[in-house]
Amino acid sequence: MALRSASDSQTFIIGCGISGIGAAQKLLKHGFHNVHIIEATARSGGRVRTGRLGDNIVEIGANWMHGPSKENPVFRLACDYQLLDKESMSEENQNIDIGGHPLFVPNWFTSSGRKLGPETMGPVMEFFMKLLEKSQQFHDGGGEPLPSVGEFIKAEVERLAPEEWKEDQANIAIKMAMINTLLKLECCVSGTHTMDDVGLGAFGMYKTLPGLDCIFPGGYEGLIDHMMMELPKDVILYNKPVKCIHWNYTKNGPKTTGTSFPVMIECVNGETFAADHVIVTVPLGYLKKHQSTFLSPPLPLHKLHSIQRMGFGTNNKIFLEFEQPFWDEDCEVIYLVWEDETHLADVVSDVKMSWIRKLIGFNVLKPTERYGHVLCGWIAGWESEYMETLSELEVLHSVTQLLRIFTGNIFTLYKRFTA
Structure with missing residues (x-):
């Protein structure tokens, strides 16, 4: 069957997240006129979702733009739409290379209600960052001594810490506890339950952009x-979860009437759409759950194996607003x-019983003039998934008890809370 021209062909995009929207933009600019996005929910944006905590804007989904420099297409779009402040768009800001780890000003609180200073915790941060950089070097050269990043870092800490901290014997225990907090933080950064699940050889594959x-x-x-x-108003079809995409349709699927199409999209509500081309932008988790039924015939075996082997974890945020801060004025991140x-x-x-221990700490939303006194807590892994089964009141109770332990009960009551 001869394919229709770009102006006549029917093209459908599954998923109205930023990938689906971007694909539709590009197709329309290149002469594809019959383009539609099929979205399972009632909203666009996918994992990009902005909400409110009282009068404050909070990011329920995507939080930062990482690597805001000219190599980053999201940065270029944000500049075109004038969505960033002058500092973010400055040449100086674009040229800073942080290697994927922002240099936040920290406060450290411990479970005995102590607040530790940079003279104790600063060297631990530097030591841990060196180990992370070392973990990324095996991608190019190979020869990794252990299977995972977690196993490698733990082995290196055991090997190097006695010499590294020999001049500060009194604080070795608290420094080891801080390493534990930083390992949990890396679980959030890598989106994993444990760093023991992150392959050491592949860890250096992720390349960060400057900015x-x-x-x-x-x-x-x-x-x-x-x-x-930039899209025509009738491009997006909302509230239409897709049940199955029948491809090689003319050979294997039911017959269409009139013009023949190679693909048929079947929605959960029974509605169908005939297509020449389909672009699938659904999340990996959805493919994992529905890979046996989402495509007919199934994907080739090597692609199915890739979907099965690719992993990802759960990250959750907890937002807290306070009448007054218990952290320093210049503080940008709180470690527990x-x-x-x-x-x-x-x-x-x-x-x-102990899921709350996976909560590594909080980012302080800045600037204060915009957000007030708002913290964003981070928790990853199975502990994060368990938190999702609890009521907001139960989570609030656990976080309240946590902060009372770590701050010595100096924090003031919340104005607002959401998890």
Whole structure:
């Protein structure tokens, strides 16, 4: 069957996240006129979602723009739409290379209610960052001594820490506990339950772009809104979850009437759409769950195996607004250090009873003039998934108890809370 021309062909995109919207933009600019996006929900944007905590903008989904420099297409779009402040768009900001780890000003609180200073914790941060950089070197050269990043870092800490900290014997236990907190932080960064699940040889594959991470002052969804404005109003079909994409349709699927099409999209509600081309932008998790039924015939075996082998974890945020801050004025991140966690492990032994221990700390939303006194807590892994089964009241109770332990009860009551 001869394919129809670009002006006549029917093209459907599954998923109205930023990838689907971007694909539709590009197709329309290159002469494809019959383009539609099929979206399972009632909204656009996918994992980009901006919400509110009282009068404050908070990012429920994507949080920062990483690597805001000219090599980053999202940065170029944000500049075109004038969504960033002058500092974020400056040449100086674009040229800073942070290697994927922002240089936040920290406060450290411990489970005995102590606040530690940079003279104790600063060297631990430097030591851990060196180990992370070392973990990334095996991708190019090979010869990794251990299977995972977690195993490698724990082995290196055990090997190097006695010499590294020999001049500060009194604080070795608290420094080991801090390493534990930083391992949990890396679980959030890598989107994994444990760093023992992250392959050491592949860890260096992720390449960071230069530029100091920045936020969208008006919310990340502003980017989606501007991209959507460039699409015709009738392009997106909402509330239509796709059940199955029948490809090689003329050979294997039911017959169409009139013009023959190679693909048929079947929705959960029974509605069907005939197509010449289909672009699939659904999340990996959806493909994992529905890979046996989402495509007919199934994908080739090597692609199915790739979907099965690719992993990802769960990250959750907890937003807290306070009447007054208990952290320093210049503080940008708060780390919680459990003093009894001197044995290196980035998972808890009892998820149901101790899930809150996986909460590594909080980002302070800046600037204060825009956000007030708002913290964003981070928790990853199975502990994060367990938190999702709890009510907001149960989570609030656990976080309240946590902060009372770590701050010595100096924090004031919340104004607002959401998880």
